[in-house]
Amino acid sequence: MKIVGIICLIFFSLLQSCEKDDCSNVLCAPNSTFKFELVNTNGENLLSNGTIQMSDIRVINTDNQSSVEFTLINENSNDLIEINSIDIPIGTINYIIQASEIDIFGLFLINERNIGECCDVTNFSELRILDSEFLFDETIGVYTFLIE
DSSP: OHHHHHHHHHHHHHHHHTOTTOOTTOOOOOOOEEEEEEEOTTOOBTTTTTSSOGGGEEEEETTTTEEOOOEEEEETTEEEEEEEGGGSOSEEEEEEEEETTEEEEEEEEEEEEEEOSSOEEEEEEEEEEESSOEEEETTTTEEEEEOO
16 A cells, blocks of 8 residues: 555656646757858958958848847857847848948848747748858858958
8 A cells, every 4th residue: 555655646746847837847949040251262261360350340230220239259260250040030131241331241031939838949931141152061050251
């Protein structure tokens, strides 16, 4: 009889620990990021070699002319411009990325945010790079732009 009681106690304890509202044990996927590299004709990263300073870079929402937050990150000794998807408003987005007030490229996005029980996910139904040639490295997720 004691064994049945212990088994019932363990069973009810497990049921209580599996409440639907408890997201403390859920690991959500990281947000998507857009990473951009600016290089010269020799393939040198222009941010890493000091030709372009971070203060020269601007990301502008062309719909309302507001500045968009971005970060400068370093991966494998290369400085990259990173825009995090959590900072991107939902809907249709038009950005211009500038260096020293010169338009480098446009970024057109259509996205939606799906609200999950524990995690929210941003899905991009369309992404286009405008007004520039680029290479995309799928293995590291970096868009590389040639600046002459």
